[in-house]
Amino acid sequence: MSTHTKMAAKRKAPDSRTETDAANGRRRSPTRVNPALYLFPLPAVAIIAFFLVMPTLQAFQYAITDWNGFSAAFNYVGLDNFVRAFTKDSLFTNALTNNLKFVLMVVIAQTAFSLVLALLLTKNSRGSILLRALFFFPTILSSVSVAFIWKFIYDPNFGLANAVLDGVGLEALQGSYLGNNAQALYWVAVTQVWFHAGQMMVVYIAGLQAIPRELYEAAEMDGAGKWQQFKSITWPFVAPATSIVVAYTTVQSFKAFDLILGIAGNPPKQSLDILSTRIYSTFANSEFGYAAAQSIIFMAMIALVTWLQRRLLRLTPKGE
Amino acid sequence: MLASLSRRAILGIYAVIIIVPLTVVGFGSFKSTQELFAGPFSLPQSLSPANYAEVIGGQDLGSSFMNSVFVTAISVPLTLFLASLAGYAISRLKGFMAWAIFGFLVLGMAIPAQANMVPLYVLFGRLGLLDSLAGLVLANVVSTLPIAVFILGGFMRTLPKELYEASSIDGTGPWRTYVSIALPLSAPSVAAAAIFLFVIHWNELLYPLLFIQSPGNRTLPLALLSFQGEFQTNYPLLFAGVILASLPVVVAYVFLQRYFVAGITAGASKG
Numbered sequence: 001m002s003t004h005t006k007m008a009a010k011r012k013a014p015d016s017r018t019e020t021d022a023a024n025g026r027r028r029s030p031t032r033v034n035p036a037l038y039l040f041p042l043p044a045v046a047i048i049a050f051f052l053v054m055p056t057l058q059a060f061q062y063a064i065t066d067w068n069g070f071s072a073a074f075n076y077v078g079l080d081n082f083v084r085a086f087t088k089d090s091l092f093t094n095a096l097t098n099n100l101k102f103v104l105m106v107v108i109a110q111t112a113f114s115l116v117l118a119l120l121l122t123k124n125s126r127g128s129i130l131l132r133a134l135f136f137f138p139t140i141l142s143s144v145s146v147a148f149i150w151k152f153i154y155d156p157n158f159g160l161a162n163a164v165l166d167g168v169g170l171e172a173l174q175g176s177y178l179g180n181n182a183q184a185l186y187w188v189a190v191t192q193v194w195f196h197a198g199q200m201m202v203v204y205i206a207g208l209q210a211i212p213r214e215l216y217e218a219a220e221m222d223g224a225g226k227w228q229q230f231k232s233i234t235w236p237f238v239a240p241a242t243s244i245v246v247a248y249t250t251v252q253s254f255k256a257f258d259l260i261l262g263i264a265g266n267p268p269k270q271s272l273d274i275l276s277t278r279i280y281s282t283f284a285n286s287e288f289g290y291a292a293a294q295s296i297i298f299m300a301m302i303a304l305v306t307w308l309q310r311r312l313l314r315l316t317p318k319g320e
Numbered sequence: 321m322l323a324s325l326s327r328r329a330i331l332g333i334y335a336v337i338i339i340v341p342l343t344v345v346g347f348g349s350f351k352s353t354q355e356l357f358a359g360p361f362s363l364p365q366s367l368s369p370a371n372y373a374e375v376i377g378g379q380d381l382g383s384s385f386m387n388s389v390f391v392t393a394i395s396v397p398l399t400l401f402l403a404s405l406a407g408y409a410i411s412r413l414k415g416f417m418a419w420a421i422f423g424f425l426v427l428g429m430a431i432p433a434q435a436n437m438v439p440l441y442v443l444f445g446r447l448g449l450l451d452s453l454a455g456l457v458l459a460n461v462v463s464t465l466p467i468a469v470f471i472l473g474g475f476m477r478t479l480p481k482e483l484y485e486a487s488s489i490d491g492t493g494p495w496r497t498y499v500s501i502a503l504p505l506s507a508p509s510v511a512a513a514a515i516f517l518f519v520i521h522w523n524e525l526l527y528p529l530l531f532i533q534s535p536g537n538r539t540l541p542l543a544l545l546s547f548q549g550e551f552q553t554n555y556p557l558l559f560a561g562v563i564l565a566s567l568p569v570v571v572a573y574v575f576l577q578r579y580f581v582a583g584i585t586a587g588a589s590k591g
Binding site: 033034036037038040041043044045047048049051052053054055056058059062069116117120121131132133134135136137138139140141142143144145148149150151152153155157158160163194199200202203206226244248251254255257258261262265266275276279280283288291292295296298299302303 | 341402408430466540580
């Protein structure tokens, strides 16, 4: 039965739409556009062109030079800067690896955790609303503030984490956190999730509240368990929210510059160096050409990862 | 039963993980270093504002607070104004031009600040905008204009076209229509964008770090960062700085909580 109606709808819909659209278009087009309207976006367009687009294009030019930022003379060195980044500069490849690890950890942890929080707080009870406000709160703080707070939590001698472990008799679990090179990045990832999970939770709550209640009632009558309901109703329905959360978290964690600089100092030690901090150090070291090349790799990296995610996570609600 | 128990456990534990550090920071800002290290959870022995006084007086955090106020107070309205002008035009223009202008402005969201910081630094140097608050305002506007256009333009496109048509039949020019029809009707999205921009501009670190050299021109986040370098483990002092730097946003959050969520999620779900 359902295939029948679908086919019928398919056959009918396009023709009827084009007809009315064409008619509408013909009727509406005569309303003339006041030419003065073109003046309105002009300031914004000029600013973006001059201070965003032009510099970005210029970055490509700087990237193929050995310019130090000050002297008038410089040479075009072709792709040397790019070759150097990937083959001769262990600091850069280290930052790249750190960055990819960091993004992967944060994306997985933050997406899962913010969904769990959202699932637990969907109902609009007073308690839920209060907790949502609390969980969202860290998002509005500055990264430098968040970094300081967590630097204190992780402080091996006086820090909060060790004090708590001491208090509950788990001294064995005490650690030096950021001091431990193998673990430091994980602890900063924890901080990043604390910082932004509440924000992503809100995105998920909006998605969850759009699911019609009747679906769950029907599923319950059919005897579906909680897990079954989550798998076949909730998850497919929050798919669009998931793509937003994953995409946003990726870009956010690629750019965790402020947090790293605040928690690890400037310049950060190698185990916490990520692409943006590395670019900044290269820039501060007056290697403008090389820094520009690194920033282009950085931009390409973000674009590539975002594109890959779109390909891999083509998450759309079931039936569309 | 078990489910509701574990629900409470998860929510309770996470609430503690948020509340406890913030409380410790609040208490700690009134303590001496020894007092903090002796017992981070204890109430401060006295509510002496010594740390705050030292932060404001000793360093130039007082002047950097004013710098942040100045930069934010100009950047936010300016960005909103430029973005709403563009959004308005986009909502009234038709076809290719509207699409092209919108696309051009919004494309900037794909360019991370670190990607063009080198040429922007060079450009600012040539224009004499380095080490100036005006330069910071401009950098803030440039970096957030794309997303502001996205939020405002997206909203304005949903306004009924009939309103514009009616007003143009009445003989109102585009400027009048912008001021008395488009802007008032877009108030919810302007408010959401305003809060989003306020949080970003107030907390901005990269541009001050890049452009500002003299201590007198520092903004709060930058002053805080350099502070940390000087007072490695003087946590009470850092905490007082953290609280001072967060105060305006926190006070606004307490009163406008709903709009904050709307604003920052508008940024999140569309950024």
